[in-house]
Amino acid sequence: MELSILKVFTNTLKVAEGDQCLVSGEHILVSDMDTKLDDIYFSLQRLPLHGRVELNGFPLNTGGTFSWGDLHSLRIRYQHDGSEVLQDDILLEVTDGINSAEFVLHIEVLPVNDEPPVLKADLIPMMHCSESEEVAITSEYIFATDIDSDDSKLVFTIARKPQHGVVRKAGITTDHFSQGDVISGAVTYKHTGGEIGLVPHFDTITLVISDGEAGPFVNGCCYDVPHPSFPLHQSFPVYDLNITVYPIDNQPPSITIGTMFVVDESFSAAITINHLSATDPDTAADDLEFVLVSPPQFGYLENTLPSVGFEKSNMGISVGKSWFHDRK
Ligand SMILES: [Ca+2]
Ligand SMILES: [Ca+2]
Ligand SMILES: [Ca+2]
Ligand SMILES: [Ca+2]
Structure with missing residues (x-):
């Protein structure tokens, strides 16, 4: 009887978030020259957490099997579920009919910027500014989070300017600024409407929050597939920042x-x-x-x-x- 030792080498499978990828002989290599390759079968021991394995387009369940031939004729696919977890793995067992061995196929998910920024729920709805004064627009008034982009790089673009003042960044009038600028205290509203008389004036700044420059969030992992920097979601949130300008007896x-x-x-x-x-x-x-x-x-x-x-x-x-x- 021949002594047969099954050895499996794997190469990490790379798939874009939400996408699918063929699992081929590039990813799973079996070194068992003694066995006829037709006798080699694989069985799924544990399902991936963030996707599914498909044979001929149909999902495989735990215990499901496929052959060496299936692997090499490109009938096996991994379909990612679109979640924001950037790795996954599949536990498989290979058998040549006599021996068997377990191995893990690692999956690296390439992030895609498909989630829009979301405004924080408990923002203070109204800012206060005294006539002719300048106040900081802080993160108590505007703040957004984004599950797949860098929060500090989110960009606020002024869609409608204030009627009675200007938005300034580090003292210079601007039409956009980043969330990092807000956190550092560099963004202000300056009332420029002059004398307002006896009653408060109301002003509004309409802001669009974009993650275009923030891009997909890559958590220290490097990958060689180019990714779209343009966000893949449909819309950006819009926010009205309201300001009450109080009269000053001056x-x-x-x-x-x-x-x-x-x-x-x-x-x-x-x-x-x-x-x-x-x-x-x-x-x-x-x-x-x-x-x-x-x-x-x-x-x-x-x-x-x-x-x-x-x-x-x-x-x-x-x-x-x-x-x-x-x-x-
Ligand atoms: Ca994403
Ligand atoms: Ca995003
Ligand atoms: Ca006055
Ligand atoms: Ca007066």
Whole structure:
């Protein structure tokens, strides 16, 4: 009886994520020169975790067999399931009818950028900025993750610019920036709309999040098959970043002197807004106050309204160095 030692050599099978690949004599080599090759059979001992083995297009189950002839006439295929796990293996047993040996065929999955970025769920929906100020757009406001791309290389492109300000990266107006720029604090919104008056303004930046430059995520493994850098998924997420711009009281009031104020000798007359008025672009008219810097030489000013909390008029009492703003 011949002494036959079965030895199997394997070469790693390389398949693109979600794709299929023929398993051939290149991947499984059997050194048993004593046996007629027709007697060699393989059986599947353990199914691959992230794909399936097919014979003539039909999946093989555990215990399923194929022959040397099947292997060499290209009837065996590995079909990857498209998951993001970049390796797999198949446990096989080879037999020549007398001896048998187990071996593992390793599979290397070449990543494909087919998953779009996804926005983080609990982003703060509204940013706040004071009039004419600049605030950092941080990852509390915009952040996305991508299961098959490098998160820090995701790119935010401005699809619709803000109406009352600009987006800046390191101080320079930009129309796109990376998530890495956001994390490093380099991205800001600067309000450039000037004086906004008394009420808040609202601004919106519409962003498209792309993984085109981020590419497929290759975790330290190297491969020699060129991969598409253009993402293979259909759409990119779009996000509206809302900003409330709050007014700042940074404009001084201006005084308008109207018609000549005339008063008959020994009488009194009311000073009205026809004689004296003030306006302020960012202070409510009711909040403007006149302050008496120096009293008149030959008379006095009186405020005929009662003081707060009193019913009696202040008529006849000179306005001292107190504020008053009740004159209408
Ligand atoms: Ca992928
Ligand atoms: Ca991706
Ligand atoms: Ca202002
Ligand atoms: Ca003001």
